[in-house]
Amino acid sequence: MPFIPHTEQDVKEMLSTIGVNNVDALFDEIPDSLRHVSLSDIPSGISEMELGRLMRERAAKDSGLLCFIGAGAYEHHIPAAVWDVATRGEFYTAYTPYQAEASQGSLQVIYEFQTMMANLMAMEVSNASLYDGASALAEAILMAVRLSGKKNKHHILMPRSVHPHYRETVKAIVSQQKIKLIDVPYQPDTGKIDLDALKKLLSADVAAFVIPQPNFFGVLEDVDTLSDWASENELLSIAVVNPMAMALLKPPGEWGAQGVDIACGEGQPLGIPLASGGPYYGILCAKKAHARQMPGRIVGRTVDMEGKPGYVLTMQAREQHIRRGKATSNICTNQGLMVTASTIYMSLLGPHGLRQTAAMSHARTREVKKELTAIAGVEAVFSGAFFHEVVLRVSQPVETMLHELAKHRIQAGYSLKKYYPELGESFLICATETKSADDIKLLADSLRDVLEGRKLACLA
């Protein structure tokens, strides 16, 4: 398709037709303070050839790194078939298609995805996905507030052990709706939610309680106790989980006596590569009774006039193309391509394969913890049980240490100084099934070198 820009003459004619003097006048209603943002940091354009070279150079900087950073994005092995199938022309779309029912294949994939996700989470309903884990948590919170809407409750108990980026995203989205997030502290020794402190934060304004599993520190929470506490106090419970961990741990639909009301999380671990932060996709599941307050698309299965099975977008009346300003949410699409890849990934691995991947990731992380804490000047911060991430503290400035290791092409973890200064020189480290015993030995040896090297330098 050719690109034909408007000539100056075209622009002039169009402006005079609608009676406007210049193009800028079309944007008058946008406040000046937003319009006149300097773009001086953005360089001028370059040619396709130059751009190709720049991107190759940048990609080379990232490749070949030994990565032990998790912190919300996890490196897992993705079978080659996943993206080979997902990128077929028939599937290659970012969204639920417009004129959705004409694309039965796409709808069927989404339906299978919802079924798998509902099974993995042990929840009754899943939607067709949201943008990412952080915005899925924000949507779960908005949903909870709507569900308790008639009682006008608008406080949310939000543990500090929920991913700090998620908390920032949630705050950005829900603070405009007069929803207040109340920090719940963690126990400094175990890394788990502080139950005594939690109980003191309860008030008549609280609508819901967010329960991470595992939490940001990789630590496993006492989900049954927490979920029961929420229902005993008539709070809605929201699980925010790593779906890979759910292959091994009790899924949110089975927590406590009643299971959680809403479960959400980041879908990236299931077949989506690490790629400069995205695109990823958000998971959102709920009890059936709450389905009408779910944001986003939901695909259902039905039969056509001849009795043959077919797939349709269902419960659309709550969506904005029908309900306009009174829609349940302004989410009207999903992460189609990511969901397609994830569905293929889960199909190829099956429940057994997922469990093996999760179990091996846990085993590798145990090795990492054992090897690294054997080094003088390295200690584990928390005593709580963990999935595939642990917090370690070093006797030296942590960011310098991480930087030194990066020079050796090892990304040893995620510094916690910015979000958790109270933890001192600590970092979060993750190992998945992709890390071999040799990788872990190389990490341990290099860390020892760096720490001892600095000691020698200090003595000198």
Next chain:
Amino acid sequence: MSNIPPKLQYTKTHEWIRKDQEFLTIGITDHAQTMLGDLVYVELPEIETSLDSGQECAVVESVKAAADIYCPVPGEVVEINDAVIENPQLINQDPYGKGWLIRVRPHEQAPSELLNADEYSRVVASEAH
């Protein structure tokens, strides 16, 4: 032509109102349920909710649309029809009977801007054009 019982009062937004002693019973008209199609979901207010005139008090949802129900008079909700929450099709089957939605204790006399059956028939007829 839809069924418009002469003894009820109506609104332009297709609610019907019936005086039952000191209470007003409110539902949606036969015309409204025909236009919406098969109803699948109903959301009703909680009892003791205080409503202003013209305030949204309920939502009815069909497979193709969702519509707000407006309270035609200021008042307090004294009773809701739990049966339609369980079975929204009652509204399609019997809009003036088993398909009623809420019962309200009005704060004042029913306002005069309510329509009688003839006036409402004209509203329905004009919408057909």
